[in-house]
Amino acid sequence: MRWFGFGFNAFTQTYVQEKSGEEDSCSSEREVKVSVPVELHSHALRGRISASWSRTASLFLDQDQCVYLAGFCASISSGSSGPVTVDTSGCKDAIISETHLSLAFPDRIESWDLQSKNEAPSWRMEINTQSENSDLKLPLVPGGYISSKSPVFHSLSSHLQAKSLALGGEHAVLLTVAGAVYTWGQGSHGQLGHGGLVPEEEPRTVEALWGMSMRSVAAGGWHSICIGDGGDLYVWGWNESGQLGLPSRGLRKTSQQKTDPQEAFLTEPPSKVSTCLGEELHEEVFISIQAFPALVDVSPPCEIRTVSCGSRHTAAVTTTGCLYTWGWGEYGQLGHQTTTSLDEPQCVEFFSSQNLHVVDVVCGPWNTFTAAVKKEVH
């Protein structure tokens, strides 16, 4: 499996530059914004990637199970890219935030403060080495989940039967074993999917998806996505950069004038709340906040296998090995060789042109990482 990265790279976290001493004739702009996928490591590996704004953590499951940190010089790592100088052998999962690196081992969970030189993790929890917990993916841990802000551990009722958890900018999206979706946290941008803008303190079921079984969930800065059993995509939350794949007014405006797109979004009007996509209207409808789940069409029609969200963009992999991206593209995180934002899913041509079959995608806040394998020749 080969990993590729594109998007924000101001801390050289998106790819490891070859130490060949070549003259850097590239403009600084191209370095910071990588808009075409670049291969990350010199050899194919089975692993996991997690990315924060300024760093990327790569966990290699085949090898010595080391966690490699690239990007902003972490206090606990030796250089801008290199293995974390803590004992990570046996590590089976890792996630990184701007301030913390959390590691899951068979017998314990650790959270390390990346801003200080510490010999010990800032938080730690022992776990029973029972098989029922062995397939829990971070940030889920036995009994609940962990976050990078204090308090680290949050308990979750066992009734929920959590299967996977996605933590967004200030909300959480939970998928249960039964295929139901729960959300909680801030709701001011419709990211909870309950139809309003109020926060929820406790997990609350997304009723609009009742009766449909979901197989995967993802969360971005202010948006949420889930994949239905049939491979269809449901989105809700903020659409200011087209991250929902629904028509976004801000994108049309900026194609006409050269103002910063963010200037148009000083405050979000509570009025532009859309209940569902199927409304009939005489004029083009722009959605800035989608407070209930809406179905997004990817064309040509296909089944979505996995999806991941950055701060304001979304990336989805189809069962046929294509990668689609949409949303905020200012730093090249959509991979279409431009820095334009899109409000419609678009296929990343790079992979098909290189005869690569995409199998996984993980987004950092402003960048995107994909795993791909060479296409089988039939």
Place this chain on the structure above:
Amino acid sequence: MTSLWLKISAALPPNEEQFPLTFSDKVPLSVVEMLKLARKQLYGNTTSASQILNAQIIVDYSWERLNMGTWRDVDKEWRRVYSYGCLFKAVALCRENPLEEEILQAIRTCDMALLMGAAIMENLLQVIVCILQTGIRKLAKEEDNSENIEAKKRRIASPHVGLIKEDLSVPRIKCPSLESFSANHLLPLKPVILEGIIDHWPAFNKHPWSIEYLRSVAGCRTVPVEVGSRYTDEDWSQTLLTVNEFIDKYILNKVGVSESGHKAVGYLAQHQLFDQIPELKEDIRIPDYCCLGEGDEDDITVNAWFGPQGTVSPLHQDPQQNFLAQVVGSKYIRLYSPEDTAKLYPHDSQLLHNTSQVEVENPDAERFPEFVKAPYQECVLQPGDVLFIPVKHWHYVRSLEVSFSVSFWWS
């Protein structure tokens, strides 16, 4: 144009060492690193493009933080970071012989910091934006029909006679003493129109406020504009425009009709314009009667209300005393006492509990039967008038023509 850069340089600290960059640990080290890089570049030789790129990274990241949580909760540190990002960006834009478009972009950037950020380096952004405004040619005078739109003292004959029922009209009084205002109106919380108390404002004399004058003083400045009939409507929204764009589009209706085919109403409403544009602040004065309150002069909130004919503020109440001063044009205003709140059907929600559900000039008698029984007072506020709206008094406002009012919220 290089003289512009000289002025900007003079306003900045002389070197890197004297440029403060301290933040609490709420700001991750990676962000501080970007800020330090930007500061280094400012005093170094890097290209303008590189500096703008780095500044934009800081602006983008802090902008995301500013959009998390409610406005009140946003950590002041992130607002400071945002301001620094805007500062680095604005300065970089003006580095290498900037064109007018780049200066305008720099002004917009400073305004974003003034609107969303927190003051840094002794309000340096305010200083910078004033310098930048000197770099812009004054707009050529246009023959728009704005000659009539000027601040004049009260006309003798009011064209709106007949609109107000005499026995319901808000009483008027000319230049009352502090004592009599306090005894007859403030303490009993009775609305009144004060005449003659703002005649001395430069906005009527030395710098009569007009479309031309506003363009020359603030034309390229970015302000928040409310678009839509009223803030309780579904299609109400807020946007950012320069004062020139706002005047063209919503006051003079020069720009073509909106996408939906009908003219939208735009209102520069409830904005602390006078903090943003000190030159305009010089044209007004805080009414002496505010000294009767308990708060400091610094605690008085001064807002600008500038819009075309037909702007509507739905019936609502505010938690402070209000002096509403009319400078240009006229407004129809209706007042209801807080005693009659039950007949005014306030919204249930927390967000709108200070706003009535009733459309005052077109009430739905079926949904709101008690409304017609609620007693009220009304008036047409003319240039030179100041309406005293006691705390919690319900008020409804509709502009009868292009209008510019200034409100003073005090306690």
